Amino acid sequence: MTQAELAAKIEHTILKPEATEAEVMKVAAEGAQYRFASVCIAPVWVAKASAALRGSGVPVCSVVAFPHGTSKSTVKAIEATVAVKDGAGEIDVVAHLPLLAAGNVDAVRAELLEVAKAARAVRRDVVLKVILETAYLLSLGAERGEAAIAAGCRAARESGFDFVKTSTGFHPAGGASAVAVALLKKYGEGMLVKASGGIRDWATAKAMLDAGADRLGMSGAVGIISAECRMSPGGA
Amino acid sequence: MTQAELAAKIEHTILKPEATEAEVMKVAAEGAQYRFASVCIAPVWVAKASAALRGSGVPVCSVVAFPHGTSKSTVKAIEATVAVKDGAGEIDVVAHLPLLAAGNVDAVRAELLEVAKAARAVRRDVVLKVILETAYLLSLGAERGEAAIAAGCRAARESGFDFVKTSTGFHPAGGASAVAVALLKKYGEGMLVKASGGIRDWATAKAMLDAGADRLGMSGAVGIISAECRMSPGGA
Numbered sequence: 234m235t236q237a238e239l240a241a242k243i244e245h246t247i248l249k250p251e252a253t254e255a256e257v258m259k260v261a262a263e264g265a266q267y268r269f270a271s272v273c274i275a276p277v278w279v280a281k282a283s284a285a286l287r288g289s290g291v292p293v294c295s296v297v298a299f300p301h302g303t304s305k306s307t308v309k310a311i312e313a314t315v316a317v318k319d320g321a322g323e324i325d326v327v328a329h330l331p332l333l334a335a336g337n338v339d340a341v342r343a344e345l346l347e348v349a350k351a352a353r354a355v356r357r358d359v360v361l362k363v364i365l366e367t368a369y370l371l372s373l374g375a376e377r378g379e380a381a382i383a384a385g386c387r388a389a390r391e392s393g394f395d396f397v398k399t400s401t402g403f404h405p406a407g408g409a410s411a412v413a414v415a416l417l418k419k420y421g422e423g424m425l426v427k428a429s430g431g432i433r434d435w436a437t438a439k440a441m442l443d444a445g446a447d448r449l450g451m452s453g454a455v456g457i458i459s460a461e462c463r464m465s466p467g468g469a
Numbered sequence: 470m471t472q473a474e475l476a477a478k479i480e481h482t483i484l485k486p487e488a489t490e491a492e493v494m495k496v497a498a499e500g501a502q503y504r505f506a507s508v509c510i511a512p513v514w515v516a517k518a519s520a521a522l523r524g525s526g527v528p529v530c531s532v533v534a535f536p537h538g539t540s541k542s543t544v545k546a547i548e549a550t551v552a553v554k555d556g557a558g559e560i561d562v563v564a565h566l567p568l569l570a571a572g573n574v575d576a577v578r579a580e581l582l583e584v585a586k587a588a589r590a591v592r593r594d595v596v597l598k599v600i601l602e603t604a605y606l607l608s609l610g611a612e613r614g615e616a617a618i619a620a621g622c623r624a625a626r627e628s629g630f631d632f633v634k635t636s637t638g639f640h641p642a643g644g645a646s647a648v649a650v651a652l653l654k655k656y657g658e659g660m661l662v663k664a665s666g667g668i669r670d671w672a673t674a675k676a677m678l679d680a681g682a683d684r685l686g687m688s689g690a691v692g693i694i695s696a697e698c699r700m701s702p703g704g705a
Contacts, residue, residue: 248537250537250538251605252567276544299539302486303513308551366487
């Protein structure tokens with residue numbers, strides 16, 4: 234894989250709550266420089282980063298109800314539409330975890346449909362991803378976790394979502410795992426899979442890609458793609 | 470202090486993102502039973518818990534942009550008004566941390582004013598608290614942290630907020646401390662102080678009260694007030 238092919242799978246991410254404007258705009262500039270798949274940032278920065286990235290071909294990805302997912306669906310829908318109006322081309326929504334844990338497809342679908350309808354009314358081709366917090370779901374036990382992931386995938390597909398995503402990166406239960414990615418791949422037919430949370434080196438990134446991830450959310454990607462490039466210049 | 474006096478200072482809290490309806494409604498019922506100062510819960514549960522607590526004299530406290538504070542101010546204002554319409558009597562808003570860290574009083578005040586105007590338009594006497602994430606601010610250094618806390622307190626007072634509050638309980642820098650409470654007391658003149666985050670035993674709770682806290686946000690309060698009551702029946 235060339236550096237460019239790897240970069241095209243990575244969402245260059247800065248979501249720590251204390252991130253400054255300078256830090257976020259540096260990530261945005263790196264997004265354009267390395268042609269990452271997107272620049273993933275908090276709602277408060279979307280307008281500014283979108284303006285900076287205009288014409289670069291690199292979209293801004295924003296997050297909704299991040300990282301707890303406990304906002305009401307009506308507020309999630311509003312936060313999504315505001316981000317799209319501000320220029321976001323991709324939106325990562327945190328699902329309400331107890332609904333997922335209970336395998337309540339109808340309730341998760343109702344929530345995701347409300348967000349999707351609102352966001353697509355502003356921009357029809359906005360890319361929508363749902364964060365299932367898979368490490369938490371799998372901490373409930375393998376069988377229950379798998380059922381919850383299956384429920385989340387079905388609700389996402391039936392709501393017209395484009396991606397299912399493992400993790401916020403902020404839940405104490407942990408981030409992405411090859412097991413979780415494989416389950417998203419299995420149940421997320423027709424959608425793409427984003428792995429995120431704790432992917433900090435090339436070995437972990439490669440494990441996620443091997444398990445079936447289409448995209449990686451990473452906050453330290455510049456160091457990794459540079460190092461990987463040194464290891465195998467021109468591709469592997 | 471009698472058990473009733475202690476309970477009247479405690480906000481009985483459940484804010485973990487995976488909290489189920491059954492867990493939240495148990496906390497609400499305990500709120501009424503022990504007459505806590507409030508029941509502090511996520512937005513998605515406010516309508517249901519408010520209905521259950523109607524007539525109990527115990528208000529529901531909800532959170533806004535929790536726990537990162539990185540939602541746009543317009544979305545924070547909407548989330549606050551939705552919670553008040555759902556029945557919340559108290560609202561804890563997470564400030565945007567980099568604005569605080571920079572000591573940017575004008576920007577913090579603009580954000581808090583927008584939330585306060587919107588919330589008070591629905592219910593004039595809603596109790597408003599701002600979460601400053603003091604452990605993070607103090608991790609920037611004692612002098613810079615104190616300046617940031619002073620800026621946050623000034624912005625809150627000038628926006629008509631009722632309380633300044635230490636922590637979300639979810640930031641890796643930590644929760645409440647006696648130092649932080651003392652600084653909120655010093656700079657928060659005319660407002661009340663809420664200590665929260667990591668207050669899990671009576672010794673810590675007492676240290677916060679001794680430092681000047683008017684309210685404590687706690688998730689394990691029933692065990693503590695029962696134990697404290699056994700230690701000193703009828704008061705101390």
